[in-house]
Amino acid sequence: MKASAAEGLADAKTRFGKAIEEAKAGAAALKDEAASRAADAKEKAASTASDWQEQAGAYATQAKEKGVELAKVGKTKASDALVTLGQTISGTAETIDEKLGVQYGDYARTAARKVQETAASLESKDFAELGEDLKEAVRKSPAIAVGIAAVAGFALARLFGGSDKSDA
Known part of the structure; x- marks a missing residue:
């Protein structure tokens, strides 16, 4: 009976050893599959990030172009408004002469000249200046x-x- 118990023990050890080897092989296969899936996910994420960077670059370029365009329009409108203001002040100088005196009319004419010079300066300069x-x-x-x-x-x-x- 000792021999059969010893044989049973040896057989159990063999089976246990094979089960351990199968478990190790299964774990290795799972590890390889996980690594493969991780690499695929990393590649997809990198591709998506690259696409988003390209789109962001395109949007940034469009925003910059639109900003420059709006700034030019704003500069022109501001200059035009200053010219109109200067003309209005200049046009009221005679009335100021009559009602308040020539000295105050001269102040108005000087202010009108300064406003119109500012408008001309604004129109002639680029954004860096x-x-x-x-x-x-x-x-x-x-x-x-x-x-x-x-x-x-x-x-x-x-x-x-x-x-x-x-x-x-």
Whole structure:
């Protein structure tokens, strides 16, 4: 009976050893499959990221072009508005002469000339020159620049925020 128990034990060890080897082989196969799927997912993610980068680049280019176009239109409108303002001030100079005196009329004519010179300067400069002028103005009077920025920010908020008072 000892021999058959020993044979049974040896047979059980053999079967257990084979089961361990099969489990190791199964684990290796699962590992290889997981690695393959991970590589596929990584490749797909890289491809998708590349596509998104291309789309983002295209949108950035379009936004830049549209921004430049809008800036040019804004510059032209601002210049035209300054010319009109200068003409209006100049046109009222005679009335000011009659009602307040020649000295005040001369102030109006000087102001009109300055406004029209500013309009001409604005129209003749490119955006790089305007940017440098703006930087210089901020360096010379930062408090005024902050005030102008605050007013502009308020105006933009009112313009784009609409009149919806339910947010308040």
